[in-house]
Amino acid sequence: MSTLDLKNLWQQQSSSQPNIEVVLEKAKAYRKKATQNIIIQNIVGVGTAIYLLFIAFYYDPELLLAKIGIGCGILSLIIYTVAVNKLYRLINEIGFDTDTMAYLDKLKEIKQKQRKIQTTTTSLYFLLFSLGLGLYMYEYLMALQPSYSIPFVIVTVAWVAVNWFYFRPKAIKKQTAKIDELIQYFSDIKS
């Protein structure tokens, strides 16, 4: 079969072209959805931090430890919000019109950065939130009888341990499985 025949065959394939309005609608919907997502995530992060600040001022715990605990909680939320914004910027800074080889490098780089941000942030979030919870509760537990406070401490520590050793690795694994597959795929294409 000659090259001309291949070209001829190739160009016989066609698709029913949708009305241009369909594409324009999709473009508008994409932009709206992307902006909405990032705004909602920022509102949730900042809103929860403000709520924790409100608790700190309203209940005004006596011990410095409790205040540090609330500080840890707020810090974990700040880290989460910053990470979400960083990821959003990363995904948007990809050059759609660079050549294929450069694009593959960029995709791989972005996926690796995304993986790092997600694993670091998840660990930091779990660590700071557990620490914050523990420090905040310390003051209230000290006011209780040991017969009440000890079981409470045991249950809380066990819950933190389950979070750290079970839910954290599970969350990280879930987040990274797809990314790892993509990193591998983009590497394979280039090699």
Add this chain to the structure above:
Amino acid sequence: MKFEEIYQNYWQKVFRLAMGYVNDRDLAEDLTQDVFVIVYQKLSTFNQQSSIGTWIFRIASNTCLRSVEKKQKHQTTALNHDLPTTESHFEDNDQIKFLYQCISTLDEIDRLIISLELEEVPQSEIAEIVGISNGNVRTKIHRIKEKLNKKMSRYEYSRS
């Protein structure tokens, strides 16, 4: 160039490129729409350093590469090496289907290169789109065509 004009001139070309890459009509149409969404959003940033065709095909090729995210592991139809032997298996457009099937089983970059070649994009522009040297493009095209011609000949032989 106006978006409407680009849309009319390039839709089928982009669709064929996507079709050669994924060999799945629905996914290819979806990818083609994605390409034009990006073209629409980024048209104002087109700096005319390359031709509009090169620019559009770069976006189209890159969108195809990312189709894997759309369908985390998209399943290209596996090439059937046991070619059909009876005439009853064939329809009029089977040859076209077979060509696209063959292309979709090539390596990802080879799929893009041969699709652009069959779309009559000059080899120097293909080099610019893919980001490899002119010589490399020439060699690859020669090798891919040889492979495709062999498969198509076997296919035709099996029909006769």
